[in-house]
Amino acid sequence: MKHSRVVVTGIGVVTPIGTGREHFWTNLLAGRSGIGPVRSFDTSAYSVHRGAEVHDFEAENYLSNLDAAHLGRASQFAIAAARLALADANVEIASLDLERAGVSMGTTSGEPREVERFDDLFVSKNLERVGPEFLALYPSHVIAAHIARELQFGGINIMIPTACAAGNYAIAHAFDVLRAGRASLMLAGGSDSFSRITYTGFAQLGAIAPEVCQPFDRCRKGMIPGEGAGVLVLEPLSSALKRGARIYAEISGYGLSCDAHHMTAAHPNGEGAVRAMKQALEQSGTAREEVGYISAHGTGTPTNDRLETLAVKRLFGDAAYRVPISSIKSMLGHTMGAASAIEAAACALAVYHDRIPPTINLREPDPECDLDYVPNHAREHTVRVAMNNAYAFGGNNASLILKKCEEPQKGTKSTNKI
């Protein structure tokens, strides 16, 4: 059986620099930062105080079937991103075979605010106020389930909580599901809400930057925790062509590996990262020289950016110096399980528009980070192939390849049955 080719036809994002594809992309190219003082909780007991939060988000605008009062924040973001992605893809839900419409999502923490509420009530000896809502709202798999319930999707429904690489894992899985013909449309991405637990943990690791996120800069001081969601509409190329959909990019391969080295620190040679990138290129039948953009994991911590640079050099050799690489976390902060999904959206848009978003706050070059990080200004550049890299706690590495879809494209027209 010949595998289906899989394409991205819709993009939905909720991010600290804007909600919806157009707003997000405009701000990304303009180099706007979404980082500011943390509003979600009181940070006075912490030594750091900044985060990348989503402000002015109105869940009700995206809900037709579920009630916002019965949804955690990560589920709300996820549903909004899913609705935006479907609208962007010009897909009418009524036209879908719902038993073959699925959801594959990633997350780091699921719905951490629900367990934080449990803990607040536990500590204040009011645990009896925790009711049946805890089980209904907390477990991480509810995020994918809530999307399905809002949209009435009865196909594959899966949550892949592989921490900060989860978005890539979820998209990779959806790609496999479509290739194997086990669904006709997949919503795939990631979602996380700003979390006290995550903030505390990264603060204790000394990983949070006091002011700005400045990946690859010599003076970089760490990451900035963030929140958001990114969801892509993925479908077989044949169905996209048949309904005359706009195709942003084709997903052509991925690589997953595990360092099996340390829970929170990357392998000192970037060994697992190299294997993931290599597998991804091999599966997609792409030569290293064809890669026109690498979306870096680029958290802004001293170690990540150095090792990531090393891994790219180990795989690409001299060609590493000719590939534009950028970290949009410089603008968005680290949106955790959503990060690589939002970055995959940025890759799809880079491939579609031939424009590369910058790494902002990059002023002083670091001798150990000496590649082309597209500093401070977006760039016009032909991107036939983009590589999206993500790394996570647990030594989980994921690389995804997005390509220009080389098929005669008809312009966008009205929605057809998939």
Added chain:
Amino acid sequence: MRNRVVITGAGVVSSLGDSSSSLQLSLCSGRRAVKPVELFSTAGLGCPLGGEIPCFDAQKYLGRRNLRPLDRTSRLVASAAQLALNDSGWSGSILNQEEVGLVLGTMFCSVHTISEFDRRALEVGPAYASPMDFSNTVINAAAGQTAIIHNLRGINSTISTGITSGLQAIAYATEVIRSGRARAILAGGADEMCFESFYGFDRAGLLCRSEHSAGDFPIPFDKRRNGFALGEGAALLMLEDAHFARERGAHTLAEITGHGCGYDCSQGEDEESAVNSIALSVRRAINDASAGPHEIDCLSASANGSHAGDRHEAKGVFAGLNGQTRKLPVTAIKSMLGETLGASGPMQAIALLETMRDGVLPGINGLEQVEDDFAFDMISSDNREIDLETALVNSAGFDGHCCSLVLARCNEN
């Protein structure tokens, strides 16, 4: 052509034994792990019962090494992984040459670790929260820790779909091997017994209630059922590409010939929708296995004593197998183990591997009166002798997820 996927070993750490054979022996002698919980106080809760692993000590499986960084879930998974590697003949030196993967299904990983980390920060200040504990607050912590202990450098993924997590993880790994992306993956699931998740289930009103005879509950498919009991454990299968397994001379226990899943958007509120999604899952699995309903020799049901859940499963399997369930032998091992969440589906599969070997399907402990309109005639509290060639394993959650797996005996061994 897709690659065939075989099971070459199993590792299980359960409340009823830490090997496939000891688990099967317990199940067939009607032992019940479900007892008053001792790991934490259940004072003030509606249900005092759970199936915990008594005196679990990971050093028994992992030797004398520093296990301090691992929480209970991670220790359960790392122990089950060691057992599965031993059972399938993977030594440390071969593991250095081959990138073996790990796909773990878990509903919570450890909500206890997450909650404790947060509570410490609340009680004594964020500056006293432990960075080491923080690394275990991610839901992929157990998979990451286990990969480090056993040097598993292949695909490392964590799957969360509630009760069906473990079976879904096996389905995920099966697809990865079928597509040629990996040759060997440990796949299965785990969840630990802890206060935080227990409290959540209790407050949701899903756990069994017993006024007088605690020993009689939970009773899957029985008229008197009134909820499930929580359990815990870890269960992993070593899945390998059939050709690769044969080349390395591995013993094959069974083949995974099909899987399928469905999702009920009504989350059990609407019976028709719940039944349809389970039927869809079953149908997809047997179609994937190129099998017909008449070829299924037995069902290992997800039924755990839940009032609505067991009904939906009985009706869903009936519909999915085109009404051919009257003569189908059925077991439901959660009557003895309790609901082990992420571990449950893989534990059902492991028990069936033993049934394939010894021909005994465990009875459903405590079952006296099957609900009248459940179309099962071959169901009772007694063990049953069967010649098991092809089995259906079902996993169906209380909140809409369902997943089914078809296992077939490998006759060439």
